[in-house]
Amino acid sequence: MTQQFSLFARMGKDLPASVLQELMFELRVSRVMTSTPITISSQQLMEDVKTLMRDHRFSGIPVVDDGELVGIVSVQDLIHAFEEQALDAPVQRFMTPRDRLITVMVEEPVFEALKRLEQTGVGRLLVLDAERHLVGMLTKGDIVAGLLHALEAAYHREEELERQRHPRRFFEALVSDETSLVMRYRVRANDFASGGRASAQLKQALLQMGAAPQLARRVAIATYEAEINLIIHTLDGGYIVAEIRPERIIVVAHDMGPGIANVELARKVGYSTASPLAREMGFGAGMGLTNIERCTDELNIWSAVGVGTRVEMIFNVTEDGARAPVEHS
Amino acid sequence: MILRDIVTQLDLQVLAGEGALDQEVTGGYIADLLSCVMAGAQPGQLWFTLQTHLNIVAVASLVGVAAIVITEAAAVGPETINRAAGEGVVLLRSAEPTFETVMKLARLL
Numbered sequence: 001m002t003q004q005f006s007l008f009a010r011m012g013k014d015l016p017a018s019v020l021q022e023l024m025f026e027l028r029v030s031r032v033m034t035s036t037p038i039t040i041s042s043q044q045l046m047e048d049v050k051t052l053m054r055d056h057r058f059s060g061i062p063v064v065d066d067g068e069l070v071g072i073v074s075v076q077d078l079i080h081a082f083e084e085q086a087l088d089a090p091v092q093r094f095m096t097p098r099d100r101l102i103t104v105m106v107e108e109p110v111f112e113a114l115k116r117l118e119q120t121g122v123g124r125l126l127v128l129d130a131e132r133h134l135v136g137m138l139t140k141g142d143i144v145a146g147l148l149h150a151l152e153a154a155y156h157r158e159e160e161l162e163r164q165r166h167p168r169r170f171f172e173a174l175v176s177d178e179t180s181l182v183m184r185y186r187v188r189a190n191d192f193a194s195g196g197r198a199s200a201q202l203k204q205a206l207l208q209m210g211a212a213p214q215l216a217r218r219v220a221i222a223t224y225e226a227e228i229n230l231i232i233h234t235l236d237g238g239y240i241v242a243e244i245r246p247e248r249i250i251v252v253a254h255d256m257g258p259g260i261a262n263v264e265l266a267r268k269v270g271y272s273t274a275s276p277l278a279r280e281m282g283f284g285a286g287m288g289l290t291n292i293e294r295c296t297d298e299l300n301i302w303s304a305v306g307v308g309t310r311v312e313m314i315f316n317v318t319e320d321g322a323r324a325p326v327e328h329s
Numbered sequence: 330m331i332l333r334d335i336v337t338q339l340d341l342q343v344l345a346g347e348g349a350l351d352q353e354v355t356g357g358y359i360a361d362l363l364s365c366v367m368a369g370a371q372p373g374q375l376w377f378t379l380q381t382h383l384n385i386v387a388v389a390s391l392v393g394v395a396a397i398v399i400t401e402a403a404a405v406g407p408e409t410i411n412r413a414a415g416e417g418v419v420l421l422r423s424a425e426p427t428f429e430t431v432m433k434l435a436r437l438l
Contacts, residue, residue, distance in 0.1 A: 072331020122344065193408070200416075202336075203391060220391045221367050228363075282380045287364035 015030025021152050024111040029104055033127045033136035039064040042071065042092040046081040049073050049091060060124045062134055063095050072096035072126060103128050106135050110146065113138055180245040181209075186238040187230040187253075192281065195197040195231050198240045199223035202251075209244070212321025219249055222295040224315050225288040226253035229311075232278045234258070238308075248297075249315040259305040267293070267301070297323055330354050330437060332395055335375070339433050341398065343376065344410050346419030354395045358426060363388050372396050377427050381405045386412045386420075392408060395419065400427040410426060 039062045040048060052061055053075065063071040077094040081087055086094075104113045104125045113125055117140055127136035182203060185198035203220035207213065223240060230238040230253060238255030260266050267289045274284025293299050298314035316323075330408040336343060343350070344369040355373035359365050361380050370376050372393035381403050389397045396419035399405055402430060405422065412422040 049413060144346050193383045195384045196391060200387060200390055217391075217393070224387070224391055225364065281382055281384065282361045282363045282378075285362040285364045287362070287368060291364055 012157075019154065020147070020151070021111075023147060023154065024114065025109050027110045027146060027150055028106070029108050029110060029127055030106045030136075031150075032110060032142050033106070033138045034142055035136045037062055037137040039134070040073065040091055041065055042091050042095065045087065046073075046078060046089055046091060046094060047087045049078055049081075050087060053078060060137070062126055062137065063113075064134060067133070069098065069101070069126065069128070071097045072101060072124075074123070089173075101126055104138060105130075110143055114143060115141075122167075141255070166212050178245075180243050183242045183244070183300040185227075185240040185242075186237065187227055187235045187240060189231060191231055191237070193280055195228055196224055198227050202242050206244070206249070211317070212319070215315065215317060215321030217248075218295040218321070218323065219251065219313075219315055222292045222315075223251050223253075225291045226251070226311050226313065228283055229253065229288055230255055232274050234309075242281060245317075247317050249317065251313045251315070252310060253313075254308065256308045257306060259307055260301075260303040260309055261305050262284055263303055264299050332419065335434065335437060338437055339423060339430060341421040341423055344399075344405055344420040344422055345413035346396065346417060349417055349419050350396065350397050354438075356438065357431060358394070359431065367392060373422075376429060379403055379427070381409055383409050383412055385409065386416055386418050388414050389413075389418045396421050398423055400425065400430050 004099070038052065038056065038058070040052065040062050042065050049061060052058060059061060060072055060074040063073055071092075073091050073095040077096070081089060081094050102116060102120045102122045102125055104116060104127055106127050106129050110121045116125060123139060125138045126134055127138055182201060187198060188194065191247070199220045202223055205218050206216040206219060219242075227240060230240070234255040235257050236255070238253060241252045241254075243250045243252075265271055268286070269290050270286040272279075272284040272286035277286045289301075292311070292313060295315075296313045297316045298312075300312040300314075301309070302312075303309040330353070331350075332352050332354050333340070335354055336350060337354050354375055355371070357375045357377060358366065358370035359377040361386065363380070363381060366376060366388050366391065368379075370392045373395050375396050375398050376389060376392075376394045377398045377400055379400060380398045381399055385397055386409060397413070399420070401423045402422065405420070408418060
């Protein structure tokens with residue numbers, strides 16, 4: 001019940017009636033019915049009907065002889081048997097016979113089943129397959145439960161689509177004058193085995209927040225290069241701090257040394273001071289900062305020998321995640 | 330072309346990611362310099378390399394390549410295989426050198 005209430009609470013009045021109607025046409029009886037119901041034979045006694053109804057809280061039991069549906073016996077029929085003090089009589093005497101059964105075909109829409117229940121006033125429909133064999137039972141309760149289930153699924157689908165359409169939605173729910181989320185990663189010097197951990201986790205977080213895949217990729221590539229730089233070049237590792245705002249993402253990699261002697265030179269393609277070991281592993285191509293530059297909308301590097309380096313990478317959040325066009329002056 | 334068919338046709342050994350072989354392959358990228366791969370490789374491509382250390386898994390995952398193909402039957406440590414399996418990255422190995430492997434792929438694509 002809790003689940004159903006929360007569902008209604010969440011949907012509130014936003015759910016258009018047409019969604020429910022569509023579902024009732026889309027949803028087939030087979031999806032909501034109770035399959036392979038317990039049956040009884042016409043030669044069993046009303047006493048057996050009483051036991052079954054008491055133990056299973058059934059209000060109607062289909063009567064089947066040799067695989068053929070021959071009728072249905074309900075609580076009303078059992079009351080008649082009690083009144084006549086005929087619990088030892090066979091089911092056949094009190095059941096509703098085959099020609100008066102209200103049925104529905106297994107592949108009919110739920111809408112049809114509901115109409116039939118309303119029109120005839122019966123509590124349950126017998127569900128038949130194309131060969132007119134009994135395959136299930138359907139009550140209003142089954143339909144309500146089935147619809148709720150389908151609605152819940154439809155709601156989640158809608159929510160997912162909505163999330164994908166609105167990358168900034170995550171932030172709309174959080175109210176402040178300026179909201180941002182900060183994620184901090186420690187990167188250790190020479191810890192090649194963990195290289196890429198921070199950037200992979202940041203990428204994952206961005207995707208979960210609904211960032212466009214291209215934006216997540218740009219951020220991940222630039223952050224990876226900065227992360228590897230901390231591993232290869234620093235004395236004591238450093239930190240990567242990503243600040244995620246609705247309109248921009250700012251990733252800062254900072255360390256305590258050794259510092260870059262000539263930042264301009266370091267930004268040149270092919271220039272690298274990486275160790276032979278790092279080069280052997282395929283690092284130190286002298287492309288790191290170039291890669292970062294290519295992926296960011298703004299790049300600021302500050303460094304002093306003996307003090308440390310701070311690399312600030314700024315990414316504008318755009319609808320498709322692409323880098324904003326470069327302004328020509 | 331589907332990755333699984335390429336694995337069969339090129340006689341590649343699947344070291345990790347057996348469960349992700351039903352994806353479409355759009356092309357290839359060859360480099361041992363990781364920054365080149367970060368800059369140039371595109372999602373859906375096969376990345377051919379001789380590098381076998383742990384970081385290739387991170388690079389493959391960040392770029393979103395369809396698979397890493399280690400060539401020349403280079404030895405791959407269990408850490409790399411385990412990391413790839415853990416992150417769902419497909420790790421393949423060819424017994425032949427990169428050139429021969431890529432020639433075969435080129436005929437298929």
